Amino acid sequence: MSESIIFYVLALFLIGGASGMITARRTIFSAASFMLAMIALAGMFALLNQSFLFLAQLLVAVGAIITLSMLVIVSVNISERYIPKEPHLGRDLLLGVVIAAPIVALIITALRTHFAASFAPIPDTFGTLASIGATLFASWVLPFELISLLLLAALIGAVVISRKGERS
Amino acid sequence: MSPLHFLLLGTLLFGIGLVGVIARRNLFVVYMSIELMLSAVNLLLATFSRIRGDEGGAVLSLLLIAVIAAEAAIFLAMIIALFRAKRSIDAHDFTQLSQEHNA
Incomplete structure (x- = not known):
């Protein structure tokens, strides 16, 4: 029971962080949302009993990769006029959803038909x-x-x- | 929790990354969307490993984290080089390959 509460909270952070990343107009806010999503992903690994992957995700993905990206974003310090304005962001995102939806539906259908409905028993x-x-x-x-x-x-x-x- | 929840979540994350690559023009956001798609695959690998009780998937996922790190280093260097060449991080400014001829 508590496991599924943790799952839904982490899923909320994961989906929210990922959506925030692709919708934010300020680059550094995108990077911060992405960091939130990656920390939540580390939590998902912990929920799957992958304790080593949990550590690797926190140390490498969050601690090294995203920190490096944020460092580059703030140190390159691109002035406002070089950043693309993207006036039709909402329309572009809608178009992206329309293109991506069939692909996601196909993958979900394939996964539903081919994978077991329960986890195998595992050693401690x-x-x-x-x-x-x-x-x-x-x-x-x-x-x-x-x-x-x-x-x-x-x-x-x-x-x-x-x-x-x-x-x- | 059933494995299907994790698989659906991983696929959804992959889809969000795909939308980001298609819709955004800021090179940094495109780069982070690609990272997100790789990480979604990572979640799927970890889930498959747990479903089968086989640690090979977890090892593969670990190696994929190393690939993501390599990709990050190259992509960030590329963004800096592109910005120096054209003073822009707009994906619409780098369209030489899609034009018929150019000066």
Whole structure:
């Protein structure tokens, strides 16, 4: 019972934060709403017994990615006249909903027909750091190493892209 | 809670991100909408992992968080480079590829 109350409160924050992000006119308000949504998403992971994912989401997504985005938004400090005015925002959003609705309906139909109506029983250690670590290094070693290469490439790419802009 | 609630929520979040990408012109908001779509997929992976009682999905979700971090670094660098090139963060100012010819 209390679980479903927590679920609906978190869902409210998640949907509200996401909608606030795409409707806010000030960029920094968008980023703040997005941060709210990501914290609520971490709560969803906790509700799914994924305690390690909960920590990773809080530390990486909220603590690093969104903080970095907010830092860039405030430090680039784009003056008012360079920010797009978007006079027909309401009409554009309505058009977006019309385009996205069939796709969402299709995915929901597919998920409804193919997935079980109940959760499988799980051991007490499900989703803990030790258990996830054991799975990661038992059968996911190659993807793990490839991710480290991807991060390195992205880091070098980010430095190169932002320096190229400086020279011209 | 039934798994279906989580799946519906994840799909709805993906849809909201899609609307943001389609409708908004501010590059920062487009970037955050893409992040939101990736995070929605992350929620779906965590739910599948819980439905099957298989931790592979949770590991995949963890790796996806790393991919989101890489995407964030590249996208932010790109926004800064684009702003320096044209003094604008309006998506409608970057349409070279959709025009027939340009000076």
